[in-house]
Amino acid sequence: MRGSELNALWHPFADMGAVDGARLVITRGEGPWVFGEDGTRYLDGTAALWYANLGHGRREIADAVARQMRELDAYSIFGDFANPPALELADRLAALMPAPGAKVFLGSGGGDAIDTAAKVARRHFAELGQPDRVHLIGRGHGYHGTHGIGTSIGGIPANLAGFGPMLEHASSVPHDDAAALEAEIVRVGPDRVAAFFCEPVIGAGGVHLPPDGYLEAVAEICARHGVLFVADCVICAFGRLGTWLGIDRWPVTPDMVTIAKGVTSGTLPLGAVLVAADVAAPFFPGEAGAPVLRHGPTYAGHPACCAAALAALDLYERDDVIARGRELEAPLAEALAPLAGHELVGEVRAGTGFLAGVEFDADALAAEPGLPGRLQLAARERGVLVRPLGRGVAVSPPLVCGQEEIDVLAAALAEGLAAL
Structure with a gap:
C-alpha cells in the first residue's frame, strides 16, 4: 500500500x-x-x-516555555495589548542593532518578517510623501522565504516556476556584483526603489559567501540613493556567523534586520524585524494620531514563543x-x-x-x-x-x-x- x-x-x-x-x-x-x-x-x-x-533537547528552554504556558499560555499583542515576555524580548532584540533606538516588530517566522520589512519600507516612504517608492530588489541565489513578497524577490528560479505572476515592482541582481545593484537602481529610478534585500551569507540558495568589500559597497550604494538596506539574517544570526545578528560582522548599519530560526533555536516559531529608529520614526510621533501599520500575524508576540526566545538568548550568553x-x-x-x-x-x-x-x-x-x-x-x-x-x-x-x-x-x- x-x-x-x-x-x-x-x-x-x-x-x-x-x-x-x-x-x-x-x-x-x-x-x-x-x-x-x-x-x-x-x-x-x-x-x-x-x-x-543550541542543539536539541535544551531543558532550559522547555522549562521556560512550560512556566509561561502555566501563567499565560497565549494572548494577542494587537492594538494596545502586550505581555511581559514580548516586552522584554523586544527590548533585548532592539539592543542588538548597531544604532540605538530601534523598534521591533514580532511575527511568526522568517517569511512573514520579510513581508513585514517590505511593507514597512513602502509605508515608510509613503509617510514621507514618496508613495512611488515601491520597487524591491533581491539577489540571484537569494532566498527570502515562501510568502508572496519573499518568493517575488528571491533569486532561485525553481521557487518561482509554476505559480504564475508574482509581485510587480520587484527584480533581482547578480549576488556578487555591487555595480549591478547600482545599475538596477538607476534603471528603475532611485525615486521608485524602496529597499534592497541582502543575506550576508546566502544560505538556502547554495551557501554563497560575500566577496571582499561587497556588503560595504551595497550598503553605501543604498545610502547614497536613499534605498533602505534590509539585511536578511534569518539564517545568519545568533552565532551562525560568529556574531549576534550576522550582518554586524561587517562595518555596515542596516536600516532593517530580519531574524527568526536561531532566535528560539528553532524550538517554537518566532520571527522579528528590527527597524532602525529613523525608519520607524513616522509611526512613533510621541502622540495620538500616529499612522497605523495595518499589518501583523495572529501569533505576533505569542508569550510562550517569546519565553522560548528569552531562554535561548540566556543560553547564548551564558555558554558564550x-x-x-x-x-x-x-x-x-x-x-x-x-x-x-x-x-x-x-x-x-x-x-x-x-x-x-x-x-x-x-x-x-x-x-x-x-x-x-x-x-x-x-x-x-x-x-x-x-x-x-x-x-x-x-x-x-x-x-x-x-x-x-x-x-x-x-x-x-x-x-x-x-x-x-
Whole structure:
C-alpha cells in the first residue's frame, strides 16, 4: 500500500512520490544528534532547517516555555495589548542593532518578517510623501522565504516556476556584483526603489559567501540613493556567523534586520524585524494620531514563543555560544577542503561562519541531475544528515558541535562521494 494511502502529511519542498513509503521519522533529539524511529542516531549536519544552533533537547528552554504556558499560555499583542515576555524580548532584540533606538516588530517566522520589512519600507516612504517608492530588489541565489513578497524577490528560479505572476515592482541582481545593484537602481529610478534585500551569507540558495568589500559597497550604494538596506539574517544570526545578528560582522548599519530560526533555536516559531529608529520614526510621533501599520500575524508576540526566545538568548550568553560560529568556521573549511579534489565536485564554499556548501561539477551534474539527492542519502547511510540544495549539498551544524562532529561530517561526505 502506498504511503499516501496511509498518511495525509504533505511535505514542503518534497517529491511526494519519492517520499511515500520512504519517510525518515525523527523521534528524539539530544545535543547535535537526532534519532530515527528505529533508534538510529544521526548527526544533525543542518541544525534541522538552519535553526537548532543550541542543539536539541535544551531543558532550559522547555522549562521556560512550560512556566509561561502555566501563567499565560497565549494572548494577542494587537492594538494596545502586550505581555511581559514580548516586552522584554523586544527590548533585548532592539539592543542588538548597531544604532540605538530601534523598534521591533514580532511575527511568526522568517517569511512573514520579510513581508513585514517590505511593507514597512513602502509605508515608510509613503509617510514621507514618496508613495512611488515601491520597487524591491533581491539577489540571484537569494532566498527570502515562501510568502508572496519573499518568493517575488528571491533569486532561485525553481521557487518561482509554476505559480504564475508574482509581485510587480520587484527584480533581482547578480549576488556578487555591487555595480549591478547600482545599475538596477538607476534603471528603475532611485525615486521608485524602496529597499534592497541582502543575506550576508546566502544560505538556502547554495551557501554563497560575500566577496571582499561587497556588503560595504551595497550598503553605501543604498545610502547614497536613499534605498533602505534590509539585511536578511534569518539564517545568519545568533552565532551562525560568529556574531549576534550576522550582518554586524561587517562595518555596515542596516536600516532593517530580519531574524527568526536561531532566535528560539528553532524550538517554537518566532520571527522579528528590527527597524532602525529613523525608519520607524513616522509611526512613533510621541502622540495620538500616529499612522497605523495595518499589518501583523495572529501569533505576533505569542508569550510562550517569546519565553522560548528569552531562554535561548540566556543560553547564548551564558555558554558564550555566539562566538562559536567564528571559532568553528576554519575547522569546518579545513575538514571539507579535500572534497574539492574529488572528480564530481566543482567547488567547496566555506570559511565565513559555521556553514558550507559543496557544489557538484557542472558536467557531472548535467550528466546526473540527481547527484545532490544521492549524496544526501549516501551521507545519511553513514549517520549524517545534510541538505540537498540546487547544485550540491549544504551543511550548517549546531553551534554546540566540536572537532569530533566536524570530522564525522566530513568523513560521511567523503565516503558518500566515493560511493557515488
